[in-house]
Amino acid sequence: MKKILLLFFLCLSVLAAKAQTSGRFTLKGIVGDSSGTILPEATVMLLLPKDSSLVNFGRAGKDGAFELKSLKRGTYIFKISYVGFIPYQEIVTSKDQDVVDLGKIQMKVLQKELYEVVIKTARAPLSIRGDTVEFDAKAFKVPPGSTVEDLLRKLPGVQVDGDGNIRAQGEEIKRVTVDGKRFFGDDPKMATKNLPAEAINKVQVFNGKTEQAKATGIDDGKREKTLNLELKDSHKKGGFGKAVAGVGTDSRLEGKVSYNRFNDKQQFALLGFGNNTNQSGIARNDYQDFKGSQSFNWDDGDFGFNSGRYYGGDELTIQPNWGGGGAEGFTKNWAGGANYNYDTKKTKLSTSYFYSQTDSRLDVKSSTQNFLSNESYQTRDNNNTHGFTGNHRPALRFEKEIDSLNSIVLISNTRINLGDTKYESQQASFRDESQPTNQSTVNNVSDYNSFAMANLLMYRHKSGKKKGRNFAASVSYNINNADEDKHLNSINVFSQDSARNSVINQLNQTESTRGNFKGSLSFVEPIAKKFTWETFYNYSLRKDKVDRDVFDLEDNVQKVNTFLTRYYSNDFTYNRLGTSVRYSANGLNLSVGVAGMQFDLKGKFATDPTNSKFTNINRTFFSLVPNVSLNYSLKNNRYLYAEYGLSVREPSITDLQPIVDNSNPLYITEGNPDLLPASTHNFYAGYQMFNPASFTSIYGNIYYNYNVNQIVYNRSINTETLITTTKPMNVSGSNSYGTYIGFGFPIVKTKLTVGGNVGLNFSNSIAYVNEVKNETDTKGYNFGPRLDFTPSDVFTLYASANWNISDTKYSINTSQNQKIINTNYSADMNIKGPKEVFFNARLNYRGYKNDQFGFNQKQPILNLSLYKLILKNKKGEIRVTAYDVFKKNLGVSQFVSQNFYTERRVATLARYFMLTFTYNMRGMSASVKRPGGF
Structure with a gap:
């Protein structure tokens, strides 16, 4: 192959x-x-x-x-x-x-x-103006019923990978807008996967300013590659959309409907779908949004440079089970939402609501090889997870220009999550195949719900007396509350020490609350023609409370387990005062700054809130954090950028608590009250070039990170029972560095484009295993070509290959050094036949190899579909699809870290066939004069 x-x-x-x-x-x-x-x-x-x-x-x-x-x-x-x-x-x-x-x-x-x-x-x-490239959509032919994603694949200089991620001119597309307005927040795929190609008049690719540059009025020289979809006038009069219904073998069903109604000032869109084909409505970004970490797109409204910013610390939220993201196991999914935008010269309102739920079943077989100083042992785990999760995501963004000098922005995002999980597992550790050293049978059930809300109000004032002088202020309040009831049931057997045998039958009830108030100020003063001076202040006060009650169940009687029950509260105060000077002229943007940052951590814990004896933690950390950044816009669409900074993160309150948690007798955790803040020196630099005459792009970067007082989880392994105990400790000296180079150019313009990439990544990590220092050195090599062959609208082919080599060496037990080779070949072919019949074939051929453990897995996944356009104006489509023709779909992964290697296999949805019908709702006839009503 x-x-x-x-x-x-x-x-x-x-x-x-x-x-x-x-x-x-x-x-x-x-x-x-x-x-x-x-x-x-x-x-x-x-x-x-x-x-x-x-x-x-x-x-x-x-x-x-x-x-x-x-x-x-x-x-x-x-x-x-x-x-x-x-x-x-x-x-x-x-x-x-x-x-x-x-x-x-x-x-x-x-x-x-x-x-x-x-x-x-x-x-x-095609039109090229500076760094903006504009495409006339009708000049690039795609079959009727195609999505915007299909159209983008045809555009010169634009690539769309199998997951729908978009690159243009060698850069990742950060934002997709529709007529300049947000569409379902800032998820680029919501527009490209759900809007029809025939609705698009023009596609514009350009460099937009970052959110922070817009907020503070300072041009920081940084750019976000943006793609704007301009709608046809015909699709701004009346509505348009799509309805899909499908039925398949093995009781597979799917349905999807979308409806859109746009005009100059307003946008309204509806989207809904349901299926049992692993097309999940829960993605990784949903989970991040749920935690509140992506609520504002630019770090919770904090002003100033990136170095030393506070990013959140402890995670108190109950983690939802999102069923492998739709790629593994077996899932049933439902989702639906609405998006509304109102946009005038002085007022911009963007609102959306999205609900998604997933019912998932995950069967996993994993094998882990654990390395000690001069020996190793194996751990096997066969587990099954059946979970349900539902997520509500309302969001609002309101921008108002009060007058020419004053403006406000209000952002509010909410995530409501609920779910339940049933987890069953058979675990065992072996020195040899004859007798397990320990084994555990687990049967856990949990119910959880959470509420997270993030609100930001920002005010900006521009001086009417001096150009370039401006003031900005922001305040935000975030809430993150969660509750979980978890029933733990396990039987644990130790062949070498029967006295340790145990039966756990417990009820864990955990309630966590978090409130976080933040404020930020920025003042910008021009001090010369080419220089600006910014002074900023960031403040955060976070209050956390966690109340965990653990009960041992004996004959249906609940007895408090005082060893595992805990209550703690934590007040975390963060102050950062900094200044920077920026030089900007002739495309060169250079900034030098420094900030003083202080963490104050006050916590107390006991077995319950009414306890008279609390153990207190009172820590204060101070750091000076420098920052230097360079952004240089050279002539002829060439860009050079570099930045150095120091990131500092305080220890989590969980890691600081000197409490032993043995709820899993095979894996015990312990806190460390002597932890220091971890800091990382970060440096990166890059170069980008795009030639709009030849559509040639070259891009590359280098990076280096060095860790001081990094918090790592050192392991102590009982050589008789193989029980692992972890404890966080500070370790300095680990580092990582590497480079990435990519390129793309047309051999025949609009017909054949080739590209490729090369990446080198090296890392050295330090941890301790049974008090012995273990250094893990990993050398990573990644390279691969790409080819887009689009000779006509009758035939298209998109193909790529990628080789990823990971060479890992350990300072202890060097006999376990290993090399992992992962390969991936993919191809997407489309053929237009007579009488509006189309054929599509998608091949994804993956290979996994590790000679150290005799692992060699090849996985060819081939999907074939044949479809025909029917009905008046080609509004209908009948499609037959064969998924995983070779029946080879098996979730396979390998993972190497510190002193272990893990091989993981997940049973997942394999070969099945689908028959689908699609009806396209088209817009009304075109009109040069745009309608004023909605």
């Missing part, structure tokens, strides 16, 4: 190169205006007359000259676009000429009264 794919890559490249050298011609000329003035860097394009599809494109030089090479002989439409001028168009034909010279072309200035006529009759499929 590997040889076939590599040979296919090579053949396509050779054929493409050969095709460019025979029967070809060159088109050239000079772009100017009617007065003879040169127009530099105009966008030039070549289109097919039959359907105006884009064949080739480029950009004139600073002298106005352009040259399109290796063009197939024939007749074309030649176009030129330039801001402020009427697009130029003429028919170009090459018969026997090797060079067609159009001479000096004269473009006419665009008059206001001609604007609408020009827009309707002379639209350019």
